[in-house]
Amino acid sequence: MLPPVDDAVLQNNPDFASLYAKLTTSVLNPDGSSKSLPTAKEEGLITEALNEYRLKAAKQHLIVDALRNADPQALAAKQAPPPPSLSRRAGPPTRQPPPPQQAPATSPAVDLPPALLDLLRLIPPLLEASADDIPAEEAAVLLSHPPLSDFPSHLGSLATLVSTTLHRAAVQLARAANPSNGSSYVHRSVPTLPAHASALAASAAARRADLSRARLAAATQLVSLLREQADVLAQLLRALEAKHGAVARSLELRATESALTAQRQQAEADAALWQARRHIYTPEAVRALANYTSHLRDAKGRLAEAVNALQAELGVYGVGAADGGNNKEQVLRDLARVYRDMDRQVGEVQEDLKRLGRA
Numbered sequence: 001m002l003p004p005v006d007d008a009v010l011q012n013n014p015d016f017a018s019l020y021a022k023l024t025t026s027v028l029n030p031d032g033s034s035k036s037l038p039t040a041k042e043e044g045l046i047t048e049a050l051n052e053y054r055l056k057a058a059k060q061h062l063i064v065d066a067l068r069n070a071d072p073q074a075l076a077a078k079q080a081p082p083p084p085s086l087s088r089r090a091g092p093p094t095r096q097p098p099p100p101q102q103a104p105a106t107s108p109a110v111d112l113p114p115a116l117l118d119l120l121r122l123i124p125p126l127l128e129a130s131a132d133d134i135p136a137e138e139a140a141v142l143l144s145h146p147p148l149s150d151f152p153s154h155l156g157s158l159a160t161l162v163s164t165t166l167h168r169a170a171v172q173l174a175r176a177a178n179p180s181n182g183s184s185y186v187h188r189s190v191p192t193l194p195a196h197a198s199a200l201a202a203s204a205a206a207r208r209a210d211l212s213r214a215r216l217a218a219a220t221q222l223v224s225l226l227r228e229q230a231d232v233l234a235q236l237l238r239a240l241e242a243k244h245g246a247v248a249r250s251l252e253l254r255a256t257e258s259a260l261t262a263q264r265q266q267a268e269a270d271a272a273l274w275q276a277r278r279h280i281y282t283p284e285a286v287r288a289l290a291n292y293t294s295h296l297r298d299a300k301g302r303l304a305e306a307v308n309a310l311q312a313e314l315g316v317y318g319v320g321a322a323d324g325g326n327n328k329e330q331v332l333r334d335l336a337r338v339y340r341d342m343d344r345q346v347g348e349v350q351e352d353l354k355r356l357g358r359a
Contacts, residue, residue, distance in 0.1 A: 004216045008223065064124045066165040067158070072117060116154045118147040120161070 010017035029035055126142075127133075136143075142148050167190075174189045175181075177196050181189060188198075281289075317332055
């Protein structure tokens with residue numbers, strides 16, 4: 001089919017629109033072929049010849065495929081004698097539904113000749129081979145010797161096999177094309193398969209064309225919608241600029257100026273701080289402070305060593321000891337308390353003696 005063109009393209013290009021209309025109406029067919037040309041008659045003859053060749057090739061392909069997929073057991077089952085009836089009763093025979101078509105699980109009752117089986121294997125490659133693949137002399141030798149020389153005598157059996165295979169394939173196609181029909185009515189729709197296939201192909205082509213047109217229409221509507229949204233956004237921006245544009249820009253410029261002023265003042269304050277430090281902390285003062293820091297670090301180390309020594313000395317007296325230190329520390333504390341009491345009593349006695357001596 002001809003490719004669809006966007007309506008916007010046709011509207012924006014009138015010359016192209018007229019050319020496209022002329023091409024689609026009077027020059028080209030919907031499938032892209034030409035309508036009126038001097039060689040239309042010759043093209044029609046060529047098309048008919050091509051259709052005949054396609055038909056011949058399709059028939060050959062169907063026959064080859066049927067021979068390859070033929071089931072010899074079906075022919076053997078047809079040639080087998082019917083099973084004897086178990087009972088013969090008077091009265092009209094009753095109708096019974098036919099058994100479903102299944103491949104017999106056991107071997108057929110009648111054995112097929114080996115020549116027929118050889119023909120089923122040899123005929124498909126010979127039909128697909130061209131005249132250049134097999135020389136005339138070799139072809140004459142093959143046709144004059146078995147099993148190809150027995151072809152006329154087995155032609156009926158081969159035709160039966162091909163017919164059965166093609167009928168089975170046609171029934172499967174009819175069942176797929178008409179799933180609502182019952183299994184007993186499927187074979188009736190086999191003659192309508194060509195018309196049904198043509199209708200399906202035409203329907204698929206029409207649906208593809210409708211889908212392409214729908215996609216094109218959806219794309220056109222989407223472009224129109226995006227254009228309208230862009231217009232709406234542009235109008236909204238213009239309204240906002242008209243209402244808040246000058247004030248907003250003024251406030252933004254003021255905020256930017258204030259931020260730059262603050263940054264400049266911060267830089268100036270940092271420079272003044274470093275300048276003051278440079279004047280206050282001279283190189284001599286910096287060296288003196290460094291020496292004092294080293295002295296404090298050394299004093300801190302000596303103090304820590306003294307604390308450790310005192311703690312070790314207290315550990316000797318049981319203060320802070322891990323094992324049994326609490327009892328020893330309590331005993332020492334009691335002794336210190338007793339010593340303090342005795343010292344206080346001695347002092348009181350000395351005071352009393354002094355008063356008595358004075359008296």
